[in-house]
Amino acid sequence: xxxxxxxxxxxxxxxxxxxxxxxxxxxxxxxxxxxxxxxxxxxxxxxxxxxxxxxxxxxxxxxxxxxxxxxxxxxxxxxxxxxxxxxxxxxxxxxxxxxxxxxxxxxxxxxxxxxxxxxxxxxxxxxxxxxxxxxxxxxxxxxxxxxxxxxxxxxxxxxxxxxxxxxxxxxxxxxxxxxxxxxxxxxxxxxxxxxxxxxxxxxxxxxxxxxxxxxxxxxxxxxxxxxxxxxxxxxxxxxxxxxxxxxxxxxxxxxxxxxxxxxxxxxxxxxxxxxxxxxxxxxxxxxxxxxxxxxxxxxxxxxxxxxxxxxxxxxxxxxxxxxxxxxxxxxxxxxxxxxxxxxxxxxxxxxxxxxxxxxxxxxxxxx
Amino acid sequence: xxxxxxxxxxxxxxxxxxxxxxxxxxxxxxxxxxxxxxxxxxxxxxxxxxxxxxxxxxxxxxxxxxxxxxxxxxxxxxxxxxxxxxxxxxxxxxxxxxxxxxxxxxxxxxxxxxxxxxxxxxxxxxxxxxxxxxxxxxxxxxxxxxxxxxxxxxxxxxxxxxxxxxxxxxxxxxxxxxxxxxxxxxxxxxxxxxxxxxxxxxxxxxxxxxxxxxxxxxxxxxxxxxxxxxxxxxxxxxxxxxxxxxxxxxxxxxxxxxxxxxxxxxxxxxxxxxxxxxxxxxxxxxxxxxxxxxxxxxxxxxxxxxxxxxxxxxxxxxxxxxxxxxx
Numbered sequence: 191x192x193x194x195x196x197x198x199x200x201x202x203x204x205x206x207x208x209x210x211x212x213x214x215x216x217x218x219x220x221x222x223x224x225x226x227x228x229x230x231x232x233x234x235x236x237x238x239x240x241x242x243x244x245x246x247x248x249x250x251x252x253x254x255x256x257x258x259x260x261x262x263x264x265x266x267x268x269x270x271x272x273x274x275x276x277x278x279x280x281x282x283x284x285x286x287x288x289x290x291x292x293x294x295x296x297x298x299x300x301x302x303x304x305x306x307x308x309x310x311x312x313x314x315x316x317x318x319x320x321x322x323x324x325x326x327x328x329x330x331x332x333x334x335x336x337x338x339x340x341x342x343x344x345x346x347x348x349x350x351x352x353x354x355x356x357x358x359x360x361x362x363x364x365x366x367x368x369x370x371x372x373x374x375x376x377x378x379x380x381x382x383x384x385x386x387x388x389x390x391x392x393x394x395x396x397x398x399x400x401x402x403x404x405x406x407x408x409x410x411x412x413x414x415x416x417x418x419x420x421x422x423x424x425x426x427x428x429x430x431x432x433x434x435x436x437x438x439x440x441x442x443x444x445x446x447x448x449x450x451x452x453x454x455x456x457x458x459x460x461x462x463x464x465x466x467x468x469x470x471x472x473x474x475x476x477x478x479x480x481x482x483x484x485x486x487x488x489x490x491x492x493x494x495x496x497x498x499x500x501x502x503x504x505x506x507x508x509x510x511x512x513x514x515x516x517x518x519x520x521x522x523x524x525x526x527x528x529x530x531x532x533x534x535x536x537x538x539x540x541x542x543x544x545x546x547x548x549x550x551x552x553x554x555x556x557x
Numbered sequence: 558x559x560x561x562x563x564x565x566x567x568x569x570x571x572x573x574x575x576x577x578x579x580x581x582x583x584x585x586x587x588x589x590x591x592x593x594x595x596x597x598x599x600x601x602x603x604x605x606x607x608x609x610x611x612x613x614x615x616x617x618x619x620x621x622x623x624x625x626x627x628x629x630x631x632x633x634x635x636x637x638x639x640x641x642x643x644x645x646x647x648x649x650x651x652x653x654x655x656x657x658x659x660x661x662x663x664x665x666x667x668x669x670x671x672x673x674x675x676x677x678x679x680x681x682x683x684x685x686x687x688x689x690x691x692x693x694x695x696x697x698x699x700x701x702x703x704x705x706x707x708x709x710x711x712x713x714x715x716x717x718x719x720x721x722x723x724x725x726x727x728x729x730x731x732x733x734x735x736x737x738x739x740x741x742x743x744x745x746x747x748x749x750x751x752x753x754x755x756x757x758x759x760x761x762x763x764x765x766x767x768x769x770x771x772x773x774x775x776x777x778x779x780x781x782x783x784x785x786x787x788x789x790x791x792x793x794x795x796x797x798x799x800x801x802x803x804x805x806x807x808x809x810x811x812x813x814x815x816x817x818x819x820x821x822x823x824x825x826x827x828x829x830x831x832x833x834x835x836x837x838x839x840x841x842x843x844x845x846x847x848x849x850x851x852x853x854x855x856x857x858x859x860x861x862x863x864x865x866x867x868x869x870x871x872x873x874x875x876x877x878x879x880x881x882x883x884x
Contacts, residue, residue, distance in 0.1 A: 317629020355622035515667040518725035
């Protein structure tokens with residue numbers, strides 16, 4: 191380890207066995223969840239699933255490096271980060287099942303809604319962090335007061351202009367912020383070389399945002415590097431870009447077929463570096479016994495059953511739910527169309543159809 | 558007597574911004590060159606001295622970044638008012654406006670409100686180079702989740718900017734740039750009406766003429782010309798493009814039986830398309846003639862030497878008046 195990286199080692203040395211076990215439990219938990227969600231999609235219970243298999247160390251490690259009051263701006267694959275901050279996994283299932291577009295309360299979870307258009311969330315994170323600066327929530331040294339923000343995105347998203355603009359705004363505003371890039375090496379079928387010719391951790395340098403690359407399959411390293419730079423950001427030292435080098439062992443989504451564009455040898459190479467298997471070896475060397483791993487396996491099966499049952503129990507969204515929260519204040523067009531649909535549905539149910547328009551002022555209208 | 562002053566539209570918006578910033582410390586103003594310079598049209602002139610650089614500041618020249626950070630600031634509880642320097646520069650921010658700003662309230666089931674105002678000087682008539690004279694309001698009016706308004710006079714400009722800032726929804730605030738220097742009385746005490754209501758600026762019983770923004774002055778000129786010919790135009794300034802106060806238009810058309818809609822934007826799939834369709838639906842038995850539209854042509858906004866031909870003037874409105882009365 192280079193001398194200047196000794197600080198990360200100290201953060202790892204501060205961890206207790208209970209922390210190690212927590213990290214492992216969550217990595218295994220989210221892996222099991224991913225398998226169950228994929229199975230549910232295959233059975234037609236979800237429109238789509240986006241697995242994070244292979245990225246558990248990057249997500250669980252970095253997630254626990256984020257302070258409990260900090261704000262997290264995810265992309266759409268950060269299920270692991272979500273559980274480190276207490277987000278109900280069913281919120282995510284609901285979205286991919288097509289019940290809603292998210293719908294959890296980011297003010298409460300501090301884990302913001304999934305962002306599907308790549309890179310957009312990095313600007314929201316930067317704006318949020320600018321607000322923390324304006325409010326004096328940075329660099330006071332009071333741990334109750336100071337906050338930071340982290341934006342997650344992938345190697346593919348770095349090509350989007352919004353990531354570049356977010357790095358720039360973060361630099362010029364010296365925001366309390368970490369940019370966490372999970373380089374899983376594939377953007378659907380495009381290898382990372384399609385997005386960049388320069389290592390991604392260097393992407394921020396020209397904007398004035400220093401970068402560091404971390405082994406994204408090493409949960410302890412991901413924890414330490416994230417914690418260090420979130421702490422620095424909270425202290426007023428400005429933004430950092432972290433590139434977690436990992437690998438998307440699974441498909442981009444359940445609609446994808448990676449066998450069409452990448453070698454089995456490459457996948458096998460990374461499967462041999464599976465972050466969960468790797469951490470298990472570490473824990474066994476630390477003297478953690480089989481009982482623990484058995485317990486985790488049982489908990490995983492219980493979670494899978496719970497998710498499956500909760501998915502089947504999910505209520506269909508109310509028919510006119512699409513008209514809710516289009517605006518925060520009343521809007522005549524939305525109300526007109528809501529009323530029209532209610533009348534139309536009532537008529538289909540055998541009720542008397544609404545009277546035809548007589549040319550008077552009525553927004554009933556034709557559809 | 559009410560407390561009234563004479564201001565230009567630019568100064569009225571400035572005064573409205575200042576009033577909102579005084580009333581609520583969460584109101585922030587930012588964009589390209591808005592701070593020391595006061596913006597290229599000087600609309601924000603002097604605000605830096607009063608409010609300091611934490612309340613009004615220059616952004617990098619990156620429109621997506623301006624709107625994207627405004628969204629983040631709104632998530633934190635601020636009320637950002639950002640300026641897009643010219644109409645034709647808003648497109649780099651289109652994704653953040655349409656896919657994020659407009660949808661976040663819905664996506665979060667109401668947990669995230671988006672009280673963001675985007676000010677856009679728009680329209681032609683100032684002899685500018687390309688991309689400085691466009692009327693892109695229909696793109697935004699078409700997008701659910703956004704509100705779109707455009708004042709036409711100093712009093713409305715003063716009140717509507719404050720009402721837009723108070724709105725808990727995102728508002729696209731289109732400022733008629735060629736009318737920035739047009740002066741008028743501003744009532745400093747009382748808002749004339751709610752943000753999304755239309756207003757009748759001139760009463761008449763022959764033809765209803767509906768317009769907004771920079772074309773309001775042109776419409777009133779046409780009404781003068783028509784009056785000299787013995788034709789009484791009723792001129793309605795809709796003020797709000799989304800939502801549109803259709804009740805107000807319907808009430809008028811029921812009396813006149815004739816409707817013309819005028820704006821600078823090309824007429825194909827435009828604000829006038831929507832008004833024409835809706836009025837045909839709501840006033841079918843009252844119409845004496847088809848709804849006619851007067852607008853720019855459906856071509857890229859032409860070079861400055863040709864813009865007088867592109868922009869509808871009083872004569873072009875009168876041509877439509879003659880046609881609508883021929884039925």
